[in-house]
Amino acid sequence: MSVILTGDRPTGKLHLGHYVGSLQNRVHFQDIYKQFIMIADVQALTDNFDDTAKISKNIMEVVKDYLSVGIDAEKSTIFLQSRITEIAELTIYYLNLVTVARLQRNPTVKNEIKQKGYLNSIPAGFLCYPVNQAADITIFHAEYVPVGEDQLPMIEQANEIVRKFNALYNCNFLKESKAILSSTPRLTGVDGKAKASKSLGNAIFLSDSKEDVKQKVMSMYTDPDHIKISDPGKVEGNVVFAYLDAFYGDKDELESLKSHYMKGGLGDVTIKNILIDTLQSFLDPIRQKRGLLKDEDVKNILQDGTFKAKSIASDTISQVRDIIGIGAIK
């Protein structure tokens, strides 16, 4: 079975956007690949080193999110990045194979530097996180990496490192990996302004209560020109319909709801109530599963997964040391 690796920075609870864009794929991938799922706490630290509580309090939440949507610890290896110190070691070796200029050209990093206002004082750790990510991927010999569009430059950079390493040390040890792009469109935030995001506070979390979901749907952006029920309404850009597209099971019925809305005569409260029902019945089994998870068991799952991942990483790193020709006391 081919190895597949994904990861999440544990900077917040996971939301419906994560489910649509990635978690549901992982539930499927665990049956056809050897799946590793990494809680990327070291990578999260690169832009949260001044707020480590944010990371530590979300690790267990994210593992619970995984388990509650059906990621199965018997099939997937869930592990904590910081405990695999071999990844840090491999990162150090890789740093010799990458130039600062190349890192500054990485489009994802470039964007983040601008967003975070790091322009004149980029922390070296942040600039180098793509190298760390290359180590994540290659230490497990991952063949596939499911990612969002914004992560494609990371895979490209990782593959460059692979080629450089193999050429430099005259071996064929590291394998290039392939990105698997999610085919589902990004879910927008409830405000309709941007993608659903934990930092913007515009997301519906997998762990939200019934009341939270109700409130968030009721506050959803619809069509500002749809004032009276009889007015024709816009479906495009209407967040309620974007969520119905993602979660409403009967596509034919949804099409007729849309045309009714566009014609006029279908009110926002009605479609919001339909969405609330849809989301509650989607989330109910997830809530139920989460409610049954015991902290002790969740901790054990993460510990066992980390132990398994560490043994693979340790194998890889000793081979890497041999190839490079470092670390032997002769």
Ligand code: TRP
């Ligand atoms: N960069 C990814 C994100 O922000 C998280 C991540 C870290 C990752 N290491 C990875 C994803 C390795 C895939 C493979 O979402």
